[in-house]
Amino acid sequence: MRRWLLPEAIEDILPNEAARIEALRRRMLDGFRGHGYEMVTPPLLEYVESLLTDGAHDLDLRTFKLVDQLSGRTLGIRADITPQVARIDAHLLNRAGVTRLCYCANVLHTRSDSLTATREPLQIGAEIYGHAGIEADIEIIRLLANTLALADLSTTRIDLGHVGIFRALVNRADLDDDQVEVLFGALQAKDVPTLNALTDGISEPVRSALRALPDCYGGSEVLDKVLTLVKDDAEVAAAVADLRQLAAALAGLPVSFDLADLRGYHYHSGVMFAAYCARHPNAIALGGRYDNMGKVFGRARPATGFSMDLREVVRLSENGGEAGKILAPWSDDPALQQEVARLRAAGEAVAIALPGHDDSWREAGCDRRLVKHDAQWILEALN
Amino acid sequence: MRRWLLPEAIEDILPNEAARIEALRRRMLDGFRGHGYEMVTPPLLEYVESLLTDGAHDLDLRTFKLVDQLSGRTLGIRADITPQVARIDAHLLNRAGVTRLCYCANVLHTRSDSLTATREPLQIGAEIYGHAGIEADIEIIRLLANTLALADLSTTRIDLGHVGIFRALVNRADLDDDQVEVLFGALQAKDVPTLNALTDGISEPVRSALRALPDCYGGSEVLDKVLTLVKDDAEVAAAVADLRQLAAALAGLPVSFDLADLRGYHYHSGVMFAAYCARHPNAIALGGRYDNMGKVFGRARPATGFSMDLREVVRLSENGGEAGKILAPWSDDPALQQEVARLRAAGEAVAIALPGHDDSWREAGCDRRLVKHDAQWILEALN
Numbered sequence: 001m002r003r004w005l006l007p008e009a010i011e012d013i014l015p016n017e018a019a020r021i022e023a024l025r026r027r028m029l030d031g032f033r034g035h036g037y038e039m040v041t042p043p044l045l046e047y048v049e050s051l052l053t054d055g056a057h058d059l060d061l062r063t064f065k066l067v068d069q070l071s072g073r074t075l076g077i078r079a080d081i082t083p084q085v086a087r088i089d090a091h092l093l094n095r096a097g098v099t100r101l102c103y104c105a106n107v108l109h110t111r112s113d114s115l116t117a118t119r120e121p122l123q124i125g126a127e128i129y130g131h132a133g134i135e136a137d138i139e140i141i142r143l144l145a146n147t148l149a150l151a152d153l154s155t156t157r158i159d160l161g162h163v164g165i166f167r168a169l170v171n172r173a174d175l176d177d178d179q180v181e182v183l184f185g186a187l188q189a190k191d192v193p194t195l196n197a198l199t200d201g202i203s204e205p206v207r208s209a210l211r212a213l214p215d216c217y218g219g220s221e222v223l224d225k226v227l228t229l230v231k232d233d234a235e236v237a238a239a240v241a242d243l244r245q246l247a248a249a250l251a252g253l254p255v256s257f258d259l260a261d262l263r264g265y266h267y268h269s270g271v272m273f274a275a276y277c278a279r280h281p282n283a284i285a286l287g288g289r290y291d292n293m294g295k296v297f298g299r300a301r302p303a304t305g306f307s308m309d310l311r312e313v314v315r316l317s318e319n320g321g322e323a324g325k326i327l328a329p330w331s332d333d334p335a336l337q338q339e340v341a342r343l344r345a346a347g348e349a350v351a352i353a354l355p356g357h358d359d360s361w362r363e364a365g366c367d368r369r370l371v372k373h374d375a376q377w378i379l380e381a382l383n
Numbered sequence: 384m385r386r387w388l389l390p391e392a393i394e395d396i397l398p399n400e401a402a403r404i405e406a407l408r409r410r411m412l413d414g415f416r417g418h419g420y421e422m423v424t425p426p427l428l429e430y431v432e433s434l435l436t437d438g439a440h441d442l443d444l445r446t447f448k449l450v451d452q453l454s455g456r457t458l459g460i461r462a463d464i465t466p467q468v469a470r471i472d473a474h475l476l477n478r479a480g481v482t483r484l485c486y487c488a489n490v491l492h493t494r495s496d497s498l499t500a501t502r503e504p505l506q507i508g509a510e511i512y513g514h515a516g517i518e519a520d521i522e523i524i525r526l527l528a529n530t531l532a533l534a535d536l537s538t539t540r541i542d543l544g545h546v547g548i549f550r551a552l553v554n555r556a557d558l559d560d561d562q563v564e565v566l567f568g569a570l571q572a573k574d575v576p577t578l579n580a581l582t583d584g585i586s587e588p589v590r591s592a593l594r595a596l597p598d599c600y601g602g603s604e605v606l607d608k609v610l611t612l613v614k615d616d617a618e619v620a621a622a623v624a625d626l627r628q629l630a631a632a633l634a635g636l637p638v639s640f641d642l643a644d645l646r647g648y649h650y651h652s653g654v655m656f657a658a659y660c661a662r663h664p665n666a667i668a669l670g671g672r673y674d675n676m677g678k679v680f681g682r683a684r685p686a687t688g689f690s691m692d693l694r695e696v697v698r699l700s701e702n703g704g705e706a707g708k709i710l711a712p713w714s715d716d717p718a719l720q721q722e723v724a725r726l727r728a729a730g731e732a733v734a735i736a737l738p739g740h741d742d743s744w745r746e747a748g749c750d751r752r753l754v755k756h757d758a759q760w761i762l763e764a765l766n
Contacts, residue, residue, distance in 0.1 A: 003430075003432055003433045003470070003680055004433065004470055004474040004475075004680045004681065005433070006426060006429060006430075006433075007428060007429065007430060007451055007453070007454060007456075007458060008453045008454065009453075010426045010428055011426065012424070012425050012426060012467075012475060013424035014423060014471070014475060014476070015421035015422060015423060015484075018421075018422040018423055018424050019421070021424070022412065022422060026409065029405065033705075033732050034727035034728075034730075034731070034732055035732070035733065035734070035735075036708050036732050036733060036734025036735070036747065036749075038398035038401075038402070038705075038748070039398060039405060040395065040396060040397060040398060040401055041395070041396035041401050042395050043389060043393045043394065043395065043503050044427075044460075044489055044503055045390060045491060045502070045503065046389060046390065047386075047388065047389075047390060049386055050386045050387065050388070050389075064449050065449070066447050066448070066449045066460075068390055068391075069493050069494060070391045070392075070493075070494060071390060071391065073390075075390060077427075077460070084395075087386070087387055088395055088397070090387075091387040092395060092397060093397070095746045095747070096743060096746070097740050097742065097743015097744075097746055097747065098734075098736075098740040098743050098747065099746075099747065100734060100747070101398075105489075106427055106488075106489070108427060110452050111452060111453060119428070120427055120428065128737075130740065130743070131737045131739075131740055133738060133739065135737050135738055136737055139737070296386050297387045322416075322421075325419050330518060344417035344418070345417075347417075349416050349417055349418070349419050350417065350418065351418070351419025351481075351483060352418075352419070352522060354481050354511075354514045354516065354518050354519055355516060355518055356514075357480050357481040357513065357514055359480065360480015360481050360513070361480075363478040363479070363480055363482075364419065364478070364480065364481065364482065364483070365421070
């Protein structure tokens with residue numbers, strides 16, 4: 001076999017891409033830190049029960065399992081970091097007030113999310129725990145827009161949704177869990193014939209409202225439409241009020257609504273959002289409220305946050321790679337060593353030409369070299 | 384079950400430790416970059432055959448295996464990054480000249496290396512490919528000393544060894560592979576009775592030389608001793624000459640010799656080294672030559688490098704954690720927003736007090752707050 005072959009949807013990150021990812025990773029983490037978010041790094045491996053919050057069938061299928069030699073128990077490699085951060089907030093930090101956390105680390109997926117997606121995304125995200133108000137959602141969506149701007153990505157659209165609308169409708173329709181699952185699947189696929197068949201026996205106005213959801217995307221007229229279809233439903237009215245308040249506070253951002261986009265529905269509990277940018281059909285970042293996730297770890301806390309795949313962001317970003325390096329000769333001359341140290345301290349990359357290999361500067365990315373001129377070491381262009 | 388329990392030797396990294404790791408990670412990677420090393424990030428997952436270089440039985444036992452749903456083949460989670468970087472140099476970059484690479488990423492081990500070691504080290508390291516001369520070893524050991532200094536760790540000792548001495552002796556002793564393995568094990572354990580029994584049938588001067596190896600640590604008198612015991616052996620003489628040249632070039636560093644310390648013997652091919660620092664009995668960093676590793680990937684290249692566990696380095700380092708944050712009120716006042724933006728741009732962490740949670744500043748790590756004073760937003764100490 002050819003030992004250098006990699007598994008499907010698994011790639012090496014080579015120097016140019018690695019430098020761009022590293023630079024953006026730092027800018028984004030610095031941005032989080034500047035907003036008071038504290039970094040945590042949960043482990044790659046956990047007991048599989050800890051990684052899978054209740055009802056997360058999809059996450060289960062995407063999680064690699066292996067056996068722990070030390071305990072004989074089944075371990076999982078995390079496919080998502082958010083449940084781990086919720087565990088840290090609920091159990092380890094155990095603070096009473098608002099806790100802002102962020103992270104940047106790899107996850108692994110048994111299969112890729114799309115034809116182009118890697119099975120090893122570099123998940124970066126931020127979360128607010130301990131605040132149930134809309135202000136936390138406002139802060140987190142503003143932070144998301146800021147974070148995407150750091151990548152020089154122009155966010156073309158931030159779609160807002162609210163899981164409360166779908167939940168309120170299916171509660172009134174009196175469906176069992178399996179029926180809700182099938183209905184949810186049809187809605188995600190925007191499969192209108194199936195949706196119509198499934199809702200056939202449901203009484204009005206819920207039937208019409210469920211059938212209308214796939215078309216409920218666009219401006220604030222979408223919210224008016226829902227309120228017209230479902231009058232006097234406190235839950236629906238509250239969700240619509242949240243969305244209106246959110247949109248008003250996010251003036252200046254390209255906000256619109258999509259009430260049928262319920263990705264992550266299983267763990268979300270309120271406002272949800274998805275950010276889109278130019279030249280990319282799929283959402284570049286996803287987020288929303290997930291107030292109940294901490295419960296399985298002993299403490300339900302209000303929570304809202306977002307995450308994205310930093311590798312995908314870098315692929316879409318225009319940000320450049322590394323600057324050229326400087327080649328310096330192998331020499332004990334103290335004046336040279338002083339100049340090399342000065343250049344390195346100033347942020348330059350200075351590679352020493354090891355004896356016998358002075359000619360490989362081009363492939364090593366050097367565009368200047370240090371030469372001695374009138375007893376002074378000076379920079380000279382290489383080409 | 385208690386879902387927040389983590390597997391043995393697997394830990395969360397909480398905010399204070401995460402901030403220290405992140406800060407040191409950046410300093411070390413910047414140091415590598417300044418020396419002309421280019422970053423690469425190989426994948427966490429590969430076909431298991433690619434991860435295991437020939438004869439790496441120990442690495443095999445430490446590598447978690449799982450099944451790829453897409454191919455039905457066995458995958459491994461890397462337990463070491465060096466073989467992956469050798470694959471990238473040999474196959475992907477495919478440069479003719481000197482190639483300097485560095486990396487910082489997680490590995491997983493099925494069992495921990497010692498009682499205190501984690502099963503999820505954060506391996507950071509640097510490698511030079513394509514240069515067979517001692518100059519590359521000199522550069523890499525100087526870089527290691529620089530890198531440890533960035534952590535404010537005082538390197539108490541850098542032990543130099545050379546796999547060529549042991550190889551030359553066992554070649555002359557005419558042992559089969561199994562016998563060499565047992566002998567190697569006894570030497571690593573400094574198990575003198577077993578060593579004496581195993582070497583009983585070996586003729587002089589090899590017998591005495593093998594028996595003397597466990598005591599061959601200390602200053603340059605160790606090298607004299609080996610040459611006295613084994614005269615006229617070209618391989619041993621060449622190894623000793625390498626070690627002398629290396630020690631001379633590393634003047635200023637606390638260099639000593641240990642000729643029996645052969646960790647990584649299976650993949651090393653020449654000079655080996657181990658760095659020690661105060662308050663830690665085990666080596667903090669290991670490295671050496673491994674000229675043949677690229678062969679299984681299609682191209683044997685001279686190679687030398689080192690690596691260490693950044694989490695362990697941070698545990699030993701005195702470097703402090705994060706500075707305190709600034710608390711700012713939730714307000715639309717443009718003057719406040721301007722001041723918050725200014726402070727964030729200056730590197731400060733400014734957390735907004737979300738409505739109703741103004742009292743949780745202490746647990747969030749705030750030590751100052753912004754207050755309005757004579758129409759100006761100013762900083763005030765919190766305590």
